[in-house]
Amino acid sequence: MMPTLTQYLVISLLQIVVVLGFVMTLVPLLTFAERKVIAYVQVRLGATRVAGGLWGAQQGRLHQSRTVTGGLNGLMWFLGRVPVFSILRGLPMFIADALKLLTKEDIVPASADKAVFVLSPALALVAAFTVFAAISFAPGALFVFPKAVPFLGGLPFNGFLTDLNVGLLFILGIASVGVYGIVLGAWASNSKYPLLGGLRSAAQIVSYEVPLTLSLLVPVVLTGSLNFNEMSTRMATDVPANGMVAIGRTLIMFVGFFVYTTCGFAETNRTPFDLAEAETELVAGFHTEYTGMKFSFFFLAEYSSMITVSALASAFFLGGHHLLPFGIQGFVHLSGWWGGPHIIFFLFKIFTLLFVFLWVRATLPRYRYDQLMNVGWKFLIPYTLIMFVIAALLRYAA
């Protein structure tokens, strides 16, 4: 049954609300997770205990109900005693962090270019969020509205917003707009440290865009499509008739995954490629002059592009909406539940990759600017070119 235009618009709106709501919830939760993961790695005491463990218990009693955060602490202490809720330890820190960002004074430097200064965080954030329009969380309908639902009865609620036939192109295009937010923001600040951070960022993102795109061309060549759903499904389940080709395909996906993820780390300005905001060199890099919510826009944009990178890596290299990664799903036929809940498999992969982002941050030092460029131009670009040629040969052989 084809929906009418009004029905289509209503469902799309609902989907936008759900997807955006999901991303907007996930991003803050990711900062919470980052705080906790890093705290566990680095034996930090606060973030793993606040109002949850024994210390939290004492704190909670001391401050119970006297202040807003104190009351919250008390509540958290109470919840933290239940084993399931103990995962929430450290939550008051996260809430305080969010409140802090909301209530900080919003400063626009006197010598800044005001219009650009205000617009660029929005540009970064909008670009980071718009990407989700083309990302598919499940290849088909998540559910169908029951007949009893007025107006929408019998219509499917899809796991994606749009089924663009140039989905990947759209994602890459929009994602690269994000760098304008950073560069313009840095330039508009009219200050030296942001300028250096912005220049670094521009050079870095522009350089890494090349191997990133080249590594994504591998699935494009192998599937002959730019449609997100089609690519991810076919990457996961296609089996070429020739055995050698099938094995080569799996291997190239395996290598491609690491190459793509490396570029993704650089693309999102994360450790070990976080030179744009290298706090120990450039104070805070491009966002040195930003405060309050404007700063947190950049912050949210960075985290949501982490989700994007993880989503693309899962979709094209890790088997996407299917259980087994690297195209192995094609060799084995999984039935029942194991072939079923696509969205759960997909989200699980995204979360695992996000954990890797946090883990790497706690482990590795930072590259130097020229070394970063060397890694990009002398290592990743030749590598991805070779991969691209191999992928083309595989396609030809199949």
Next chain:
Amino acid sequence: MFKTEEMEINLGPQHPSTHGVLRVKLHLDGETVTRCVPMIGYLHRGVEKICEDKTFFQGQVWTDRTDYVAAISNNLGWVEGVEKLFGITTPRRAHYIRTMLTELNRITSHLLWLGTHALDIGAMTVFLYAFREREEVLSIFEAFCGARLTTTAFRIGGLREDIPPGFEKQVRAFQARFLDCIEEYETLLTENRIWKKRTIGVAPLNAEDAIALGVTGPVLRAAGSSYDIRKAFPYAAYAEMDFDVPTQTAGDTYARYLVRLAEMRQSHRIVNQCLDGLPEGPVMAKLPKVLKSEVNEVYHAIEAPKGELGYYFIGEKGSQSPYRMHIRAPSFINLQALPKMTEGRLLADVIAAIGTLDVVLGEVDR
């Protein structure tokens, strides 16, 4: 049509990785440093002048506040210098305890260096691991003298008190754990590709330049010289200790990293020897009620964690204070190697160079 100019940038005095209030004026061509001028004096308190008005007993308190992460080393330099000036003989047990605490202090100082240096290069985890162990040593200091940072640990002529009960157990507990902790830092850094890339060949200083600039301590030893005052002119109980002086020949940031890690292991050895061989006896020499100096001069140097720490006293007849006092501060003298190490290199290397020189601004400015 186009005009190019070098950008002048102030690194500090308020900057996350200038370790205090160091200001470095940099001329940048892109990200390449063409000129580097360290500007100091933001923490100048006139310690040397103040000490002219303080008695020798009071002056020691000010030494805590020069290199504030190695207060016990400073205390040792001061009290031994004053003892030399008045010809006081300190009991052997006091020497042993002083040596032990000074070596523990070397460990804390190197841990602070390791943590902040790694943090500057972007490895944030080592920082917290290093501070975890540093806390433990600071608790040992607290058990000994009640203070964690500004210790004023020793007295002229010996110690104020003997070690408290339970002290030895506390130190041994730390000693038992510490070598594994160094292993832990090493697993994160020593063979890490990025760490090696960021440090090997970065901010080099050869032995010749180092000696010409007066650089001492681990920075000099990483360039191949084995000059260590503990061996060259033994003081306290070092003549009775068995330890090696770690050296490297590369003279770069990585070599300095290896030297300092090896020094922590040697300090660990010395502390164990002090505990095992701790002699019985008094910890305080008999002193006259009032110290009165004849006119004479004394220069006493010790091997502080940062390098040669020298105290130069000129006494005044009938006075209880020095007529003139000067501190040969290793941080101050090592810092002048910074332009040599960084000019023509990248901005990120300046940060690594400041970290690897291990300067404490309290000592630079005094």
